[in-house]
Amino acid sequence: MDLWFTEYYTKNARFSIRINKPVISVESEFQRIDVLDSYLFGRILVLDGYLMLTEKDEFIYHEMMTHIPMAVNMGIRDVLVIGAGDGGVIRELTKYDSIRRIDMVELDKLVVDICREYLPQTSCKLDDPRVHIYYEDGLKFVRRKSDEYDLIIVDSTDPFGPGEGLFTREFYGNCYKALKGSGILVNQHESPYYPNDARAMQRAHKQIRSVFPVALVYQAHIPTYPSGHWLFGFASKGLDPIADLDPGWDSLGFKTRYYNTELHKGCFALPSYVKELLENA
């Protein structure tokens, strides 16, 4: 049988993964959720036709979203994670004994239920006693919070569906308010390459820059995301991701596969065309 999953990056470019068998396919109140078994990338999660993660390369995304801010402020105690229904960010966060509370806000309970059942690789730590899961709109949750978190991680889908509200100025503004004085916001920042993704990336940067005094962007190479070149946002009320990098992080002795503190310093160095896009955002 010749079965393929295909995602269109643009009308004229697509990416396909050969599928062994579909695992489950359901329609939630918000989106269509598919889990498929592929030959090369292991099990994959697809939302509304967009590839969210593969077992093979999810470590890159989840390590980069988590360890970058954690290594800048090792005193982080209270964390808010928005989205992240697959549990990958939670898995990385629970490695830190210093964290005492992780509030996770996911709009779609069905995503969490499906990941718990079919993607244990990422969802394995959702039952950690420090994790509190709230099934509601991220914007609604965060606007009721004030001066409460050291770190907010926004692990959202693209800004063209249920995740739209998480790319707005009002969302970032309310995150600012929810953060303590040393607070950091890290977000999924789209890709600079294909035009639609690049525009979303520029819009997000423009909004974050208007709210946070420190608003930087870092990158990683994620083979199964459009163009493979993916960006993340690092925004804070003052902490600088490189100057404030805590050398003590290495002594924690975590075995990471992508992240390390050398890469930490390098990933904020961006290609010239990306810098230009950000400057013109």
Add this chain to the structure above:
Amino acid sequence: MDQRRAPVYEALEKHRSDRIVHFDVPGHKGGRGNRELTDFLGPKCLKADVNSMKPLDNLNHPVSVIKEAQLLAAEAFGAHSCFFMVNGTTAAVQAMVMSACKAGEKILMPRNVHISAINALILSGAIPVYIDPGINNRLGIALGMSIDDIKRGMEEHPDARAILVNNPTYYGICSNLREIVRLAHSRNMLVLVDEAHGTHFYFGDDLPVSAMEAGADMASVSMHKTGGSLTQSSLLLCGENVNCGYVRQIIGLTQTTSASYLLIASLDLARKNLSLNGKEIFNRTIELSEYARKEINSLGGYYAFSGEIINKDCVYDFDITKLSINTRDIGLAGIEVYDILRDEYGIQVEFGDLGNILAIVSAGDRAMEIERLVSALYEIKRLYAREPSGMFELNYINPDVVYTPQKAFFASKKSMRIKDSKGRVSGEFVMAYPPGIPVLAPGERITEEIIEYIAYAKEKGSLLMGPQDMMIENILVLEG
């Protein structure tokens, strides 16, 4: 009748599948003659843009599918007859006024009528008798008419032919329509209702009474505002006391003879949708706007008003689907919040005046959009709030109508300084927002009080509109 039917839509679908060869207008011939427009609007849209023809009926003389669609709409709205309007509710309001009053006849109306009603007076030559709409100075908005004022107006002008009522106003405020109908009918006056903002009254639960249910004689309903049809399409509803043949002739005076089938079909399908799903749609709307109101009121500094302003007099009832938000306590004008929402947050609301913004909530909204609005309002308060400025108090000035709006509109006029214009007759409008009522209409005496009022409103930052001189230093007055 079977409300699941949509006769005009069905006829258009059949027409499309019949693949008729067109040697008639429109010349774009199903879009082939204008590629760029077809790419923009889509081929299905262009193919539905056709001219009147036998199987599709004719809006100016409906005998088949349009007639049937209008009857279905009449039934759905509880009316005796119904006209599809393709030139907006403006045309419907004008048709009501011109059907009810000939030149020189009187019509009672609240001072905060829509400009279309006063323009109808210019067309018809009818004489307005204005009723004080009452003003809420805390909110800076004009309200509804009190029954005592209406009674007095009717007693002083027993020869008036009709009374025009807003049901509701832009801000969702309703007068006591059933009582107005009773008073008017006991004096042989017709009741004309501007329901530009009231389509949903016919379908939702817990909403103010609709014109037809209250027994009014005519109502203009903006289907396109909250009913889901295309912009510019509207309904004129008539009760049994109305000679609908005469109304059709009046409509025909100004209506196009090439009515758009896109608009007509959108009315047909919107009516079908409201008949079948309206209750659910508007209950959802109420749920969303009540939620938004609760959240916005808990932010502090904003006042999203609702049923608590009902006083059973000039606020007889309130339309809870309307989300009007008073911004005075955060020290920002409504128009400033309107601009910040648009420019900084990408959120477009309907209207902003000195004290309020008005957000239109509909079943087309999702919880996400409501959250965005609420969050953005919070952010605006956090980032931009100032000390509230002083109260802005305006009282109602009873206008002295010297000439009909028609006579004044067509008279010879000259420009002069407003401050020197005491005693002259105004040749143009001066509108003030707030409270959204005319200070002067064409044909009215300019008094000392009015000159002071204009100066005061300007000084307080009220938005003045109407005169040709946009600085509002000069005004056109009647010569002689």
